[in-house]
Amino acid sequence: MTDASLLDIEGLTVSFPSDSGRVSVVRDFALRMGREKIGIVGESGSGKSITARAILGLVPHPGQTTARRMQLGNRNLLALDSAGWRGIRGKYAGMIMQDPKFSLNPVMRIGDQITETLRLHEKLDRAEQRRRAIAILQAVGIDDPERVYAAYPHELSGGMGQRAMIAAMLISSPELIIADEPTSALDVLVREQVLKLLDDLVTTRGIGLILISHDLPMVARFCDRILVMYRGRIVETLDAHHLDRANHPYTKGLMACLPQPAYRGQMLPSLSRDPAWEQA
């Protein structure tokens, strides 16, 4: 299933104006992916979240996105105006955000928030919308979809909220899903379930997934390939099954920082940085 042409990005750069000229927060990002699972890891401020937003054309106002090539399927994203972007977002590409407590609208019923994606892109009657929403709620592992459909966000737990959010993104069968730290706001126990669910859904439906996280081992378990970002650049691309083949000192440093039984009783090593990495 790896037709290498689902998402094709080359030379993606995002910059913001500052007092001392434009500052690039993402530099020369490139990614060619098929319907596979790509992980992007990096520390806070490495540019991974803004990359995700740039792929959906959602870089906030003074920011500027440029690229040599940016294609989703056979659609050229660089040529889109705002109406064109609205036709892409939600329908062909979706994003799952960090915390359902903030990303779900507190005064809107869950059902309406899920069917909104459908309503914006397809003409369907209410009954059909509802039927599909209930079906997708069941698919994301919610036992009482009827109740959740009529519920408001504050009536759901974090895990349920995140499932509802996944449902809202999957309902219009997109080709690409970006998950930006989808589990870091959840309890440890729920975290694993939600990730597993996301993994299953994406695999069975043949959706391309970009999983963004700072948690390297977690990403390695779920993804095929991993991009390591540092200060706005991709410093290394890894095969998820061969983390040990990491070459870049930053990646090695990240892995060395993880607690392991072998380090028991010792201080964990911390990352020492080298300015040369930025030129890598």
Add this chain to the structure above:
Amino acid sequence: MKAFAFLRGVTTLVITLAGLLFITFVIGRVMPIDPVVAVVGDKASQETYARAREEMGLDKPIWVQFGRYIEGVARGDLGQSSSSGQPVVEDIARAFPATLELSVFAIVIGVLVGLPLGVYAAHRRNTWFDHAARFMSLFGYSTPVFWLGLIALLIFYAQLGWTSGPGRIGTAYRYTVQEWSGLLLIDTLRSGDWNAFRSAFSHIILPGLLLGYFSLAYIARMTRNFMIEELNKEYVTMARIKGASETRILWRHAFPNALVPVVTVIALSFGHLLEGAVLTETVFAWPGLGLYITKSLFSADMPAVLGGTLVVGVCFVLLNKATELIYPFLDPRTRAR
């Protein structure tokens, strides 16, 4: 459970109003104006003064006076106005509808113009539209109302003759209107008297627009702030990710959330209008509650002042209750399960 909540509500209302009355009562008694002198004049003999004082009950201890007053209030008797010589209830029944009419006129303008203005100022923040809206709000805030009122009268009444001058309605119609609600716009419409309606409308338009301007300035500014806060939240990004348009995000996502605090702002604004805009009512000779209370205060007519204060207090408490009842419709988190 429902009955209990209702009982608790009534108790709060009674305690609030009793407290309000007590404070007003005490202030009235310690004021350096002698209500007895206000009635008998300063040339009255000692005996006349003492008799009047006794008749007014002012020789009794203050808590006895207060007790008597409260007793009257409970029977629906607010006492006799010393300046008009009429029961305070009747005076207020005449003054309050005038203020109510003006306030409703103003708040309708405030909401209909202020809300969209605030929403679009938030949407177009830091553009010329936002700056213009803010300047307009600030102008409304910093200009004395009596000055603006006089200028408006000078231009639209004296110079252009587009509107009528002071008062609620032309003298020709003053005694022909069949009173029903006390709101002249409604009463004239109800009796189908078009000329009288036109006269009432051309009288209310200037003070109404003026007060409407102040209330819309406040509502627009607060709406803008609440909207900006909402537009920065994650669920707005979420809606964009689903492919929603900016208009949809503005009105279907952010606005319903901003409306929760905005409703409080509107209620507050309406409450202040109901207090009676003293200066506006003075400039336009509008026979409303503000004018009534102020006049009574200057002639030490305490029953009238207390009665007016009570009405304002009841309005505030009821408005508060009303917003409390509206909240659950706007915000599911405040709904009792």
